[in-house]
Amino acid sequence: MEKSFVMIKPGFLEFEPQIVERLSKIGKITKRQKMKLNNEILAAHYHEHIGKPFYEGLCKYMKSGEVVGFQVEGEDGLVEKIREAVGSTKNPEKGTIRHDFGIGEITRNVIHASDSPKSGQEECNRMFEQINQFGIEIL
Ligand code: ATP
Ligand code: MG
Secondary structure, eight states: OEEEEEEEOTTOGGGHHHHHHHHHTTSEEEEEEEEOOOHHHHHHHTGGGTTSTTHHHHHHHHTSSOEEEEEEEESTTHHHHHHHHHOOSSSOOTTSHHHHHOOSOSSSOSEEEOSSHHHHHHHHIIIIISGGGGTOOBO
């Protein structure tokens, strides 16, 4: 069994029904929460990007509005299948979530999804079990 943390980014919450429909064909949504992120949780979530030229802009955007996070569970291969449904970072193909609901911008790219089973476990744990430690209010 695998877990993926999926998050609809600020400005794209109107597409939640369509995104849920697509995710539900791949796995089972077992948790959902709406929240507003802060610097502390973004530093943990995007730790691999700290110091990169786009990091500050990414955080500013991710704090600019509400997000909706999901825990999605399923069989082995779930994490990769969800990444395929999400589409690539730079050039998402037709039929992917980033293409179909996106505006063609690399930072405001609709959705996040865990990139490995290990980060899926870690991100679900952080976002659902440890969320109080970051002072995040669940909306
Ligand atoms: P995510 O982690 O959100 O699922 P990803 O794994 O496809 O996306 P990462 O390389 O982890 O991409 O980058 C994290 C996020 O940072 C991207 O989704 C995007 O919003 C932003 N980002 C990545 N590269 C750039 C860039 N070169 N310029 C601007 N923003 C970027
Ligand atoms: Mg990533």
